[in-house]
Amino acid sequence: MASSSESDMSLDPETPLTPMADAPASSPLGDRPKEKRRRGLLRGIQRISSSQSLTHIGRPRANTAPYGNRVTLSCVSLAPTSPLGQNGPGTSTPGYFSSAPGTPAVEFPEFEGIETRLATRKVVNASTTCLNPGSVSLPQDLAATRSRSGTVRKPRYDFWANMPDEIRIQILSYLHPKELVRVSRVNKYFYKFCFDGQLWTRFDASEFYQDIPAESLAKIIVAAGPFVKDLNLRGCLQIEHHERAEIVAKSCKNLINATLEGCRNLQRTTLHSLIQSNDKLVNLNLASLSAVTNSTCKIISRHCPQLEMLNLSWCKHMDARGIKMVIRGCPKLRDVRAGEIRGFDNLDVAQAIFETNNLERLVLNGCVELNDEALKTMIHGRDPEVDILTNRPMVPPRKLRHLDLSRCSQLTSRGVEALGHFVPELEGLQLNGCRALTDSALEPILATTPRLTHLELEDLSELTNEILSEHLAKAPCAPRLEHLSVSYCENLGDAGMLPVIKKCVSLNSIDMDNTRIGDLVLAEATAMVRSRAARTSARGSRPRIGLRMVVYDCSMVTWTGVREILSWNARVRQPSGNKQPTYPTEVIGLKCFYGWQQTVEQHTQRVLRGDFAAAARLERKWAHYMQAVEEAGAVGAGIRRRRRRAREAQMLHANEEEGGVAAAGRRRARTMAASCSVM
Known part of the structure; x- marks a missing residue:
């Protein structure tokens, strides 16, 4: 009866379970198998009753945990105890096991009075009678320090607005004029700084004069006019309108260098006004301007005492007398360019x-x-x-x-x-x-x-x-x-x-x-460059063109002289002993007969990128092709065989010029001539 009563108690969820340590010591030997089964059943119930929402929360158990065996731990009590000491719904006492879902149970083997060792912390919402399974209330001592109203969001820091103006200008100074115009579209704040005069002390429109409309050009010059010191409007035909030109002339008062070359539609009065309002001019380029006359030179001599360079080439409406006035009126003049002046x-x-x-x-x-x-x-x-x-x-x-x-x-x-x-x-x-x-x-x-x-x-x-x-x-x-x-x-x-x-x-x-x-000059040039240029043992170094030669339309220059230059450009010396090979640092850039120029340029490209093996292979196949062409032109027996060899050499050379890969299908026709017909 005693064993059956214990079994009933173990299966009744409402009955509190006693630990195994409380079992009577005088139990018979025959009850041990039942006791083992009961323990296994209790362990299974314990694993099933553990809450799944708490298994993955928190960090893993430390290696220095005071518990020797591997057990599952959970909070002793997540709900407040009643003042009368009775268990409320969803709670369990420390000394008993519970299979109620949502209440994780803890097994503390061989520990008595565990409730005195693990102090129960007070939990917020103590009046709550039932906790939501899978949720844990925040302890009261932590909730007091962190309140919802106390978390103030940190305001966003506007880095650009709090930056000093000098640093903003310095950052924008690294942008090119076209980039400044694009950045100015961001907002009014950027527009203000992108057209600050400090960024436009040098205005060079020669790079984008074909893309910028006249209104934008005039607007930029007006915004930055007092700060512009170097003005280059070369080729700008947008300022042909009289009002736009007047705006440019009135805005720029501190020019030091001015280039108006090619502004053919610039009015004479506008040009004179621009010169008169800039007495600090040092360099003035008025080439090809039809508005320039001897009276313009007279104004320059009176209002530009600091002038050092003057370019009046191809100004058709003036003569050398204007140059004389400028020379006598500008004592610092050092550079005069007067091409095609009468x-x-x-x-x-x-x-x-x-x-x-x-x-x-x-x-x-x-x-x-x-x-x-x-x-x-x-x-x-x-x-x-x-x-x-x-x-x-x-x-x-x-x-x-x-x-x-x-x-x-x-x-x-x-x-x-x-x-x-x-x-x-x-x-x-x-x-x-x-x-x-x-x-x-x-x-x-x-x-x-x-x-x-x-x-x-x-x-x-x-x-x-x-x-x-x-x-x-x-x-x-x-x-x-x-x-x-x-x-x-x-x-x-x-x-x-x-x-x-x-x-x-x-x-x-x-x-x-x-x-x-003839070819002797090419060979001597090769020897001269070889003697003055030092070689290097660094495999990854790239040579540069140290001598540029133009020898086209020279009847005494043959392909053997050109080959001498190509051979030396790609030569890698193998010194005796264990020394490393040396590579050239200077090569010769050659411009020769147009029938050979394509091969020469391809060879030079390979040398400049350091591919000396491919360059030497191209030079060798080109030499074979030229020899075959010369043999094909000879008369006598075997002419058909020589012509066939010439065609084969031509195909090999053409493949090498295109990177060494033959194109599929029929190749396009190529000229077979080895020399100019005029020669």
């Missing part, structure tokens, strides 16, 4: 240029009226005193550094040789198209200009190899010469150019098209 045969203008002796750059290209007498007056002055011993005028040397006399067709050797001994600081000399010049005109100039770096002698058909081999190659400027142009000098050949290339080791550009040079 009236430079006037000796008064030449005397004004001589008296100033401040000019460092004088550009008179296309001034067809300039003659020997006027040029000599610019250098020696009128009736100079002559030294008896040297037979040279006793005048101070000129400060000219760049002189352009191209296409001054009336100049002869008698006038140009006057430059000798009087331009010691000359760095650039351009005499293109002065066909009457001979060797005697250049001999004194080359001997007395040690700083010469740029020399252009294009289309001087009277020059001979002697001026190059005996004078230029031995001149004091030879080691410093960087650019040389002898195009269309039909009498120049290998005899003159070989000494020049050997001595002028600083050359980085040389134009020799339409001359008599």
Whole structure:
């Protein structure tokens, strides 16, 4: 009866369960299997009755937990106890198990008086008689510190509005003009700062003049006018309207550099108003303006005392007398560009240029009226005193550094040789198209200009190899010469150019098209670049073009000379021993016969990106193709076989030019010519 009563009690959910430690010690041995079954049943009920909503809440059990066996713990009581000590609905006493859903039970084996060890915390809503399963009330001590009304949301910090104006301007200064206009559309605040004058001290419309409408251009200039110091409206035809031009002229008062080249529709009154209101102008470019006249030059001479550079090239409604007024009224003028201006045969203008002796750059290209007498007056002055011993005028040397006399067709050797001994600081000399010049005109100039770096002698058909081999190659400027142009000098050949290339080791550009040079010049140029350029062992380094050569329309240049340059550009040296291979740092950029130019450009592209193996393969296949073409042109037995080999070589070379992958289907027709028909 006792065992049956205990079994009934264990199955009755309303009856409190006693722990196993309270079982009578005098139970018979036969009751042990039942006791084990009862314990297993109790464990199953305990697992089923545990709340699923509390199993995943909180962090995992610590390794230092005071409980030795693996049991499931939950709060002892989540609801307040009644004052009479009775259990309310949904609650259980610490010493008993409960299978009611939503009330997690805890098993504390071998612990007595656990309710005294685990103090019960007071819970908010103590008057609640039943808790919602799966929810836990917040303890009262925590609820007192965190109230719903006490959580104040932190206001959003406006970073841009609280930033100093100086920093805003500095950030916006990194934007280009087009980007500033786009950013100004964000809001009125951005519009205000994007058109701040400090961001528009330099206004260059040459990059977007075709895209910006006239109204926007005028609005920008008006907004930033007092701050603009560098104004470039080159090619802007939008300001053709009189009112818009007047707005631009009235807004800009502090210009230092102004470029109005190509503004053909600019009115004369507007231009004069702009010049008169900017007395701090240093650089002024009015090239190709039809509004420029001698009266404009007079205004410049009166209102621009700080002027240093003036460009009046291709202004058709003025002459050299305007240049004279500017030279005399602007004492700081150093750069005058007056290409294709009439009236430079006037000796008064030449005397004004001589008296100033401040000019460092004088550009008179296309001034067809300039003659020997006027040029000599610019250098020696009128009736100079002559030294008896040297037979040279006793005048101070000129400060000219760049002189352009191209296409001054009336100049002869008698006038140009006057430059000798009087331009010691000359760095650039351009005499293109002065066909009457001979060797005697250049001999004194080359001997007395040690700083010469740029020399252009294009289309001087009277020059001979002697001026190059005996004078230029031995001149004091030879080691410093960087650019040389002898195009269309039909009498120049290998005899003159070989000494020049050997001595002028600083050359980085040389134009020799339409001359008599041959493959020896190309080979010598290769050797010169090889000797001056250091090689590197870094595999990932990329070479640069150190010498640019133009040799098209030269009948003596063959494909073998071109191959010499291509071969050296892609050469990787394998030194003896365990040393690493070396790679070139400088290569030659070549412009040759148009039938070979495509191969040369493809080869140069591969070299510049460091693919020397592909470049060498292209050069080798191109050489095989050129040899096959030459054999196919020979007469005699086997001509059909040679032509077949030429076609096969052409296909291989074409595939290599396109990256080494043959195209599917029939290829497009290619020319089989190996040389120009004119040659």
